[in-house]
Each structure stands twice: as structure tokens, then as C-alpha cells.
Amino acid sequence: MAAQKRPIRHLSPAELADIRLRLSAGEHQHLIAADYKINQGRLSEFKNGKRTTIRDGRV
Secondary structure (H helix, E strand, O other): OOOOOOOOEEOOHHHHHHHHHHHHOOOOHHHHHHHHOOOHHHHHHHHOOOOOOOEEOOO
16 A cells, blocks of 8 residues: 655745744744644755755655
8 A cells, every 4th residue: 555645745935934933033943843834854854055045745
């Protein structure tokens, strides 16, 4: 039986702006990621400039 794929979660520009604000306020990445139902690793890549958007799923 094949594993079910999770749908890719795209974040809106408003959500990305909120994430930037929360990161700059010092909020923990895992808490922000949980609120948006995204992978904390993807959030870290976004924070460190390795991504300009967040899409939770395989790229």
C-alpha cells in the first residue's frame, strides 16, 4: 500500500509577513510552525534565507 501524500501547504503573503513578525519577536520556530501546520525545518530555511516562500512538502 502506498503512503498517502499530504497536500502541499502554501502560505499567503500575509501569513509570511506574520511569520517574519513572530520570528523577529523571538517566538520559537516550532510554535509558529505548529500554528501554520508546516514543517519546522521549512520555517528555519525561510528564516535563514534559503527559501523565499514556504511550501510544506517535497520540492
